[in-house]
Amino acid sequence: MRAALGLGWRLLRAGGRKGLLGAALTALAVTVSTALLLFAVSANLAFEGRGDREAWRNPVPAQGRAVAVQSVRVDYVRDERITVVELAALEPGAPPPPGLDRFPAPGEVWLSPALAELARRLPADQLAGRFAGGRGGTVGDEALVHPGELVAVRGWAPDSPVLAGKGTDEPRGEVAPTRISDFTGEPTPDAQGYRILALIASVLMAVPLLVFGGAAARLTVARRDQRLAALRLVGATPGQVVAMTAAEAVITAFAGAVAGTLLYVLLIPPLTGIEIAGGSWFAADLWPGVPYTLAVLAAVPLLVGLSAVVGLRRVVVGPLGVAKRETPPGMRFVRVAVLLAVLAVVPTLSVGSGGGMIAVVLGLAFLSINLAGPWVVGLIGRITAGTARGPARLLAGRRLVDDPRAAWRTVSGVALTGFVAGFVVLLNPSADLLGEADASRLRLSVPAARADAVAAGARERLTAAGVRAGTEITGEGGEKVLVVALGGGRAAAPGKSGKGEKADTPVDALVDAPVDARVDAALVDRARTALDGLVPGRRATSTADDDRFGHVLIGDIGTGTIVVLTVSFLVAVVSAGITAVSSVLDRRQTYALLRLAGTPLQVLDRARRAETLIPLAVMGGGSIAVGLFCALPFAITGLDAGGLATLLACVLLGFAGVVGAGAASAPVLRSVTENPAPRPD
Structure with a gap:
C-alpha cells in the first residue's frame, strides 16, 4: 500500500x-x-x-421515594414565552436541578441571563413584579434550550397552594405538580x-x-x-x-x-x-x-x-x-424501474410513519433519481441528435449519447435541488394559516367557589396597576374562567347576567363595547403582572398565546426551508461550475481536434451550453414533479401563491446558476483550443 x-x-x-x-x-x-x-x-x-x-422540565413521576415536587407553567412577556419551573424539596439535601448550584429555597427565584436582563430593562409592573422574592442566582446554560431563553425557577414550601393542583388537561408546555425522585425527565x-x-x-x-x-x-x-x-x-x-x-x-x-x-x-x-x-x-x-x-x-x-x-x-x-x-455500452432501463419502485412506496407513508421511515424513503428517492438520471440523459441525447437542425445541437446530442454519466454530473446538483424544492414547498404553510388571534382578552381559570372573590380581586389589582379593563365569568362546573377584556368597554351592573353566563351566576362582565385586539403590549404585560398569583399555580393567557406555538412552528418551517434550499443551491452551483470546468479539461483533445478541423469556437460553446441546458430542463422539471409527489402524503396545505413563487424562484435560480457556471468555464474552453495542434496526453 x-x-x-x-x-x-x-x-x-x-x-x-x-x-x-x-x-x-x-x-x-x-x-x-x-x-x-x-x-x-x-x-x-x-x-x-x-x-x-x-x-x-418534563418530569417523570417518582416510582419510589420522592425528593421534590415540580410543576411547569408558561407565561409571556412582549410576546415571548417564559418557562416558570416551580419546585419544593420534600427532604433536606434534595439534588439541585440542572443549571442551579443548589436547590432553590422557599421564596427564592433564579432567573436565566436573558430573563434577568429583560426584568431590569422593563418597568417592574410589566415583568419583575411577577417574580417577587429573594434572588437566588442565575440559571446556567446547561438548563437552557437556547442562549436567549426566558426561564425562571422558584422555590416553594411543600405545602404551598402553588404545588397543590391536580391538573389533568394542562396547556401545551405546562406540567401539573409532580412528585419526582430526580431531574432526569424525558424529551418533550x-x-x-x-x-x-x-x-x-x-x-x-x-x-x-x-x-x-x-x-x-x-x-x-x-x-x-x-x-x-x-x-x-x-x-x-x-x-x-x-x-x-x-x-x-x-x-x-x-x-x-x-x-x-x-x-x-x-x-x-x-x-x-x-x-x-x-x-x-x-x-x-x-x-x-x-x-x-x-x-x-x-x-x-x-x-x-x-x-x-x-x-x-x-x-x-x-x-x-x-x-x-470506444463508446461504452448503453445503460439499462432497470435504473428507471428502481425509481418507479421507490415512488410506489410513497403513497403508503403518512405523518405518523415515523421520522426514520420517512428519512429512509426520501434517501432512496434521492439515490434513485441519481441512478435513473444518466439513463434519461442518454435518451435525451438520442432525441436531440435525431432532431438536430444545426451543428451545435448535433454535437450536443452526440455528446449526451457518448457519455451520459458525465453530462448528468453537470446537472445532477440542480436536478436534486429541484427535488428538494418540490418537496419542501408543500410542507411550508402560509403564515396566514392560523389567522390573527385576539391578544386583548386574558383568561384565568378559577375554582367555581371562589369565582366572585377572584373577580373582585382582579378588578382591584387592575385598578391599582392603572389598567382599564372589564371582567366576565364564564363556564360551568367546578372550574370557571375569568375573562379580562383590556382596552375598552364598561362593566355590567352587579347582579346582571353577562355574556356567556347563566342568569343565576354572579357576574362582573364587560359586554357592551367592542375591544381593540391590537392593544399595546405594555398594557397586556401590566395586566399579566397584576393578575400574577391571584390564583396560585395559574396564569392569565390569551387566545394569541394558544396560537403562539403554531406561529413559531410555521416560522421555523420557513426558516428550515430557506436553510435547506440554500445548502442545496450552494451544492448545485458549485457542482455545476466544477463539473463544467472538469468536462472541458476531460475533452480538451476532442475540442482541439474539432478546432483543427475548422469548427468555430462559438459553435463549440453553443454545443457545450446545449448539452447542459437541454437535460437540465427535462431532469429539473422531472425532479420537481417527483419532489411534489413525495410530499403529498405530508402536505399541510396545497400549492398556494407563496409556494408557487418559491418554486418559480428555485427554477430561475437553478437555471441562472448553471448558466453562470457554464460562463465561468468558457475561458477554460478558449484556453484548451488556443493551440489546436494535437499533442500526446
Whole structure:
C-alpha cells in the first residue's frame, strides 16, 4: 500500500498544470461537501442536545421515594414565552436541578441571563413584579434550550397552594405538580417533533452532498482512465491500477476534507445566529464533537476513493477499448424501474410513519433519481441528435449519447435541488394559516367557589396597576374562567347576567363595547403582572398565546426551508461550475481536434451550453414533479401563491446558476483550443 500511495502521489504531481487543476477541482468539491455535511450532521445533533437540556422540565413521576415536587407553567412577556419551573424539596439535601448550584429555597427565584436582563430593562409592573422574592442566582446554560431563553425557577414550601393542583388537561408546555425522585425527565413532544423535522432536513441536505462527494471522484475521469489504461497495456496488474487510483483519490479527498472541516469551524459563529424554535444556538451545539468529525474525515475520502475504484471496471477489464475511446455500452432501463419502485412506496407513508421511515424513503428517492438520471440523459441525447437542425445541437446530442454519466454530473446538483424544492414547498404553510388571534382578552381559570372573590380581586389589582379593563365569568362546573377584556368597554351592573353566563351566576362582565385586539403590549404585560398569583399555580393567557406555538412552528418551517434550499443551491452551483470546468479539461483533445478541423469556437460553446441546458430542463422539471409527489402524503396545505413563487424562484435560480457556471468555464474552453495542434496526453 505504501508503494501505491507513493506512485499515486507521484502521478498526481506529474500531471502537469491541467492535471493539478483537475486535482484542485476535486479537492474543492470535497471541501464544500465536507463543510456542508458537517453542518447537516451538526444540525441533527444540535436538536438532540436541545431536547436533552429541556428534558428536566418534563418530569417523570417518582416510582419510589420522592425528593421534590415540580410543576411547569408558561407565561409571556412582549410576546415571548417564559418557562416558570416551580419546585419544593420534600427532604433536606434534595439534588439541585440542572443549571442551579443548589436547590432553590422557599421564596427564592433564579432567573436565566436573558430573563434577568429583560426584568431590569422593563418597568417592574410589566415583568419583575411577577417574580417577587429573594434572588437566588442565575440559571446556567446547561438548563437552557437556547442562549436567549426566558426561564425562571422558584422555590416553594411543600405545602404551598402553588404545588397543590391536580391538573389533568394542562396547556401545551405546562406540567401539573409532580412528585419526582430526580431531574432526569424525558424529551418533550415538541422536542421530539423538531428532531423528526431535523432528521428530514438532514437527509434533504446530506444525500445530495454524498452524491456530490462521490461525483468528485469522477472529475477529469477521461484523462485518468486514459492514463491508467496505458499503464495496464504496458503490464500493470489490476490490483496495482486499483491501488493507484484509490491512493490518488484518497490523497486529494483527504486534503479537501481537512480544508472543509476548517471551513466549517469558521462558519460556526454566523450559523449560531439562525433562529429556530424561539432562539439562536450555543456554539457548542453546532460542533459535532471529535468522534463525528473524525467519522466524516474518514468517510468522505473513503467515499471518494470507493467511487473512483467503482469506475475502473472498463480500465481493468478492457484497457484497449479505453485507449481507443470506444463508446461504452448503453445503460439499462432497470435504473428507471428502481425509481418507479421507490415512488410506489410513497403513497403508503403518512405523518405518523415515523421520522426514520420517512428519512429512509426520501434517501432512496434521492439515490434513485441519481441512478435513473444518466439513463434519461442518454435518451435525451438520442432525441436531440435525431432532431438536430444545426451543428451545435448535433454535437450536443452526440455528446449526451457518448457519455451520459458525465453530462448528468453537470446537472445532477440542480436536478436534486429541484427535488428538494418540490418537496419542501408543500410542507411550508402560509403564515396566514392560523389567522390573527385576539391578544386583548386574558383568561384565568378559577375554582367555581371562589369565582366572585377572584373577580373582585382582579378588578382591584387592575385598578391599582392603572389598567382599564372589564371582567366576565364564564363556564360551568367546578372550574370557571375569568375573562379580562383590556382596552375598552364598561362593566355590567352587579347582579346582571353577562355574556356567556347563566342568569343565576354572579357576574362582573364587560359586554357592551367592542375591544381593540391590537392593544399595546405594555398594557397586556401590566395586566399579566397584576393578575400574577391571584390564583396560585395559574396564569392569565390569551387566545394569541394558544396560537403562539403554531406561529413559531410555521416560522421555523420557513426558516428550515430557506436553510435547506440554500445548502442545496450552494451544492448545485458549485457542482455545476466544477463539473463544467472538469468536462472541458476531460475533452480538451476532442475540442482541439474539432478546432483543427475548422469548427468555430462559438459553435463549440453553443454545443457545450446545449448539452447542459437541454437535460437540465427535462431532469429539473422531472425532479420537481417527483419532489411534489413525495410530499403529498405530508402536505399541510396545497400549492398556494407563496409556494408557487418559491418554486418559480428555485427554477430561475437553478437555471441562472448553471448558466453562470457554464460562463465561468468558457475561458477554460478558449484556453484548451488556443493551440489546436494535437499533442500526446
